[in-house]
Amino acid sequence: MAASPTHQEAEAAKSSCKYATAGISYLDENGSESQSKKRKGTTGLDAGSIAEPSVDIEGSCAEEKVLEKKPQLGWLLSLSYENHTVVIEFVLLGFGSLYGLQIPLFSLCLLAYVLCLLGNLMIIVLVSSSHLLDSPMYFFLCHLSLCDMLLTTDIVPSLLHIILKNGRTMSFPDCITQFQLFGASTGTECLLLTVMSYDRYLAICQPLSYVTIMGKRLRHHLVIGSWGLSFTITSIIAVMISRLNFCSENIIDHFFCDFVPILQLSCSDTRLLQTIDLILTAPVTLLPFMAIFISYVFILAVIIRIPTVTGRKKAFSTCSSHLIVVSIFYVSLIAIYLVPASGHSVIALKILSLMYTVITPFLNPLIYSLPNQEIKSTFSKIVLLKCKKAEKLGL
Template sequence: MANLSTELPATDFILVGFSDYVRQPAVLFPPFLTIYMLSVLGNFLLIYVTIVSPQLQSPMYFFLSNLSLVDLCLTTVVVPRLLLNLLFKNKTISFPDCIAQVYFFIAFAGVECFILTCMAYDRYVAVCKPLYYITIMNRKLCLQLVLASWIINFVNSILHTLLISRLSFCGSRLVQHFFCDLLPLFKLSCSDTSTNQLVIFTEGFVIVAVPFLVTLISYIHIIWTILKIPSSTGKKNAFSTCSAHLTVVMLFYGTMICVYFRPSSAYSLVYDKLAAVLYTVCTPMLNPFIYSWRNKDVKNAFKKVIRSHVFM
């Protein structure tokens, strides 16, 4: 593969993927395909159910349907290319395709951060200011929050894409990852990437760390309010409405922050690939199950939709 990389056109890369750790990468095709199909099916069903079910027309489920849409898009940016690379020997990707993958990955990952923050704020208002919930979380505000999440992150992704498209690449064309991401491409560049890394730590801080801090502060207030509830049943019910979202936040933010907001000297191929599998492959599949597992409204809505379509 190293010899092949020197014979590639000047605009092509090779996605190494898991070839360094698995002799026959094709054995990984069935599990990744299964996870991707479950992810697509689960998120699509969750979007459909929240749209057609009258009992799921609250702001919380509006944000949840948007989260499912983002998860669907995020995993589709990465996994289909990964499946092709696992199945076929040709693992090349052209420079324009690589840049496009970087652009959409950054955009959708950023939207997910914002949507998770919107959901945390929604839970904060519901638990801490229940009497004002309908007034504060009105339809107009929800639409504005979602539109802002999409627009801000798609515009922000342009900056990272333009900066990386200006880099020069010489020597090895082996991208030590299963998709085109910023850090592996920085490793291949013979240009100065200090500006790119500075943008990640500054402007990227606003896109990822600030929403995370807002989410964290919201949950500190939520937990403090729940602890004040006198009855154990009330505490249990309040915690159950927030536990699913808190689990998703910990999974997504934990891996993202550890990968992108640490010194370049701590770069680890094995860790980054495993972490990337979590937030691009596993988390989008798990989210529909996490949100529906302990949510009676979602489970009842699923049952009604299945009965109405299967037993018509």
């Protein structure tokens, strides 16, 4: 049996290797987190927590050389101790090196974010303040705008930081929180689009009973159910993700914390979680898509039977905006989550994700407001009223 290295050999090994342990968290015997400490022949654990170990000089040097190669971006943020790994931060790579496109992409995303907030906020203010827009469709549209604002606010500020800095670090709790808000807002949008398609079905296919069925009580129940179901399901999945074990790899090649990239870093067996995720998310993704498809089959069947061209155009105009929004939103989701991973590149995945997290929320207010005469007339009346009040005050 080979003899253990002497104290002098250990000191020599230590002096020849630089310990880059700043910012790493460890677990002591009690499971509490303690700052790294330098100690002969150890890697930062308390002297009382373990016995004096033998030092593998070659192994120590090899390990330290690996550590020195890691960039100082918080990449070295985990350590295996007693077969457990603690990850305290993730690294989001974003779009990588943009080669001169950094400022244009940042400006485009910032402009889309600002216009998204202004457009959706305008719809919320108009619907809340005008009696002309006191109908179920505009009530649902108001909540859809609120959902879009939540989605973009959860993703875009972090995205802007990633674009400027070519990546960023995000703590484990912040990553889980971002995933939860993203999942909840996306699920809520799926359910709200389904509710809006049901509203259009009643308005076109059952116009005589529309007012009776789609009363205020049903509206509020549908909206509360959409928000509540999405947040409940996403919270369950987020809690299950937070209980997974994560290995030393903490690099996410994406611009936000999504379900699949997080699971790819886990050392745990995630098959059960993926099965539960499929079962829980079906009511807020697949079933709504099927309901929307069936609703529009009946709607188109009724529109085709309208005898006059003017009548068909008028009926179709009431649901055309919603149909465009549904198409853009679900095409992106299907391309990302249903097409196999080998079917698209990483950059294509990021562009598609950018579509439904930034572009779609930006386009929604334009699609719903520009062709809509009621929204435009209400906006004009409010602007004229404000101008008259300003003139009376002498401003």
